[in-house]
Amino acid sequence: EMISSLSCAADKEVKEGNDQLALGSVGPGVSADDGPTLAFPSISTADFQFNHEKASDIIVEKVEEFVKKVGNGRLVLVDLNHGSKILSLVRAKVAQRNIDSKKFFTFVGDITQLYSKGGLRCNVIANAANWRLKAGGGGVNAAIFSAAGPSLEIATKEQASSLHPGNAVVVPVPSSSSLYGREGVSHVIHVLGPNMNPQRPNFLNDDYNRGCKILRDAYTSLFEGFVSIIR
Numbered sequence: 001e002m003i004s005s006l007s008c009a010a011d012k013e014v015k016e017g018n019d020q021l022a023l024g025s026v027g028p029g030v031s032a033d034d035g036p037t038l039a040f041p042s043i044s045t046a047d048f049q050f051n052h053e054k055a056s057d058i059i060v061e062k063v064e065e066f067v068k069k070v071g072n073g074r075l076v077l078v079d080l081n082h083g084s085k086i087l088s089l090v091r092a093k094v095a096q097r098n099i100d101s102k103k104f105f106t107f108v109g110d111i112t113q114l115y116s117k118g119g120l121r122c123n124v125i126a127n128a129a130n131w132r133l134k135a136g137g138g139g140v141n142a143a144i145f146s147a148a149g150p151s152l153e154i155a156t157k158e159q160a161s162s163l164h165p166g167n168a169v170v171v172p173v174p175s176s177s178s179l180y181g182r183e184g185v186s187h188v189i190h191v192l193g194p195n196m197n198p199q200r201p202n203f204l205n206d207d208y209n210r211g212c213k214i215l216r217d218a219y220t221s222l223f224e225g226f227v228s229i230i231r
């Protein structure tokens with residue numbers, strides 16, 4: 001059984017090619033049954049160019065609100081690199097709040113390989129989607145659709161054909177998908193965040209009044225989707 005350290009809100013290193021280290025260390029009071037877990041990327045802060053300071057404030061605010069509502073569930077903010085600015089900002093801000101570090105922490109790794117490479121069990125992962133809910137495009141969206149295979153595209157189309165900014169849609173992962181078989185992911189929640197990139201649809205032209213409201217709505221929709229799965 002792979003067990004991950006949850007003793008602090010620190011990143012755990014994902015070391016490829018070294019199974020021992022990939023398991024991480026066992027923290028105090030941590031069992032293999034970690035409870036339902038949502039892994040989510042920082043919505044809108046890469047391709048959609050949303051301000052990182054503002055985004056990190058909103059992540060911490062929404063996490064603080066929802067850790068109380070997820071029962072024994074956990075929320076995990078994921079990014080690819082140790083140098084992630086958004087992870088550093090969130091960790092610094094979380095440290096100043098009263099948030100249970102077993103219920104919320106950050107993790108460095110590919111969201112499509114959290115269990116197989118990182119030893120972190122997450123039954124639900126979030127996607128920073130595009131409004132058409134199309135595969136490809138880049139970023140975490142391309143990674144998730146590519147790792148899941150075409151069955152996720154079909155399953156997604158059965159739930160919705162498009163998304164408005166600030167909304168999310170819960171998609172059950174077909175058991176034929178390797179995301180299900182290899183990673184143990186039963187649901188993907190697609191989220192559409194606010195877009196500050198002039199090259200992308202629904203460009204907000206630096207309107208952070210609307211942008212912050214949409215990002216709050218996006219995290220609310222995401223976390224409510226997770227709550228609906230684990231109830």
Ligand code: AR6
Nearest residue numbers: 041044045046047048110111128130137138139140141143
């Ligand atoms: N695992 C974990 N985190 C990742 C991964 C991964 N495999 N890939 C990227 N990230 P982005 P957005 C992090 O650009 O800004 C797409 O083309 C990344 O470092 O994926 O909401 C869609 O089709 C960053 O912290 O999403 C949309 O058109 C976070 O995920 C558009 O990009 C989000 O980065 C959405 O842009």
